[in-house]
Amino acid sequence: PISEVNLDNITAFMSEGEVQFDAVNGLKTPIASNGTIALDGREIYQHFVNWSKNPIMGFENSISKSSFNNGVAYYRNKKKRPIIYLDTQFSSWNTNQAWELELMFRRMRGRQGEFFASTNVSDFIVKSKTSTSFTIQGVDFYNSYYNSKIHKGVAVKDTGGGYAYNKIISITTSAGDSIITFQNSWLTTKSVSQLDCVSWLFLCRFASDNMSFSWTNQNVCDTSVKLQVLEYLTAE
Numbered sequence: 001p002i003s004e005v006n007l008d009n010i011t012a013f014m015s016e017g018e019v020q021f022d023a024v025n026g027l028k029t030p031i032a033s034n035g036t037i038a039l040d041g042r043e044i045y046q047h048f049v050n051w052s053k054n055p056i057m058g059f060e061n062s063i064s065k066s067s068f069n070n071g072v073a074y075y076r077n078k079k080k081r082p083i084i085y086l087d088t089q090f091s092s093w094n095t096n097q098a099w100e101l102e103l104m105f106r107r108m109r110g111r112q113g114e115f116f117a118s119t120n121v122s123d124f125i126v127k128s129k130t131s132t133s134f135t136i137q138g139v140d141f142y143n144s145y146y147n148s149k150i151h152k153g154v155a156v157k158d159t160g161g162g163y164a165y166n167k168i169i170s171i172t173t174s175a176g177d178s179i180i181t182f183q184n185s186w187l188t189t190k191s192v193s194q195l196d197c198v199s200w201l202f203l204c205r206f207a208s209d210n211m212s213f214s215w216t217n218q219n220v221c222d223t224s225v226k227l228q229v230l231e232y233l234t235a236e
Contacts, residue, residue: 005018005019037165039153039165039166040235042115042116042235043107043116044165044201045117054088055086056086056088057085057086057119058084058085059083059084060082060083060084083229084228086227087226089223089224090222091222091223092220093219093220095219098223101211102213111206114204116202116203118155118200120155120197120199121197122197122198123199127177127192129187129192129195131185132182134182135178135179136177138177140178141171142179145171146172149231150202151202152167153166154166154182154201155198155201156190156199157197158195159193160194168183169181169183202227202230203229203231204228206225207228211223211225
């Protein structure tokens with residue numbers, strides 16, 4: 001809609017005017033949710049592919065400042081865990097990939113929705129496996145993660161390009177190694193050598209209510225995505 005137009009009369013027979021149009025959806029049918037891959041009642045975000053920039057994991061701690069008799073003191077609230085962000089840029093090589101990302105952003109209503117997202121990097125090495133467990137060499141893994149409130153899911157990319165996801169039930173120790181026990185039986189036909197990338201699967205939400213797409217041409221689109229990692233709680 002145009003509410004006002006100004007014309008600059010160059011001569012009696014020639015005028016110049018600037019017209020601006022707003023592109024709107026109008027009375028378009030709302031976009032339906034089409035998330036098909038889910039774990040524990042939440043959709044899994046599968047767009048971490050074709051990185052155009054190395055993924056970044058950021059940490060933010062809450063630091064407080066107080067003035068005591070002996071001067072200014074800084075301290076960290078030990079009851080609150082650090083805020084963790086996953087930040088990256090990637091290129092879509094067809095319009096469908098960018099469209100699927102926009103659809104998910106709409107389904108999540110920006111920062112409101114919760115979903116699972118993989119770090120898409122090799123976070124740890126599997127020593128051996130069964131259909132319901134991974135063995136990690138040594139007990140350092142157990143000491144670091146057994147009581148974590150965010151390390152509750154695992155994503156696996158196999159050498160054939162397939163993806164699989166599972167929820168962690170417990171992290172324990174046995175014979176000097178760390179044992180991850182999973183909720184569901186999985187990867188029954190895959191050996192350890194076929195696990196190309198084993199990543200953490202975090203519960204997240206979009207860190208912003210805005211998303212930008214930069215189109216290089218009609219097929220290539222660069223997108224910047226920032227996610228905030230959440231404490232793993234039961235889906236409502």
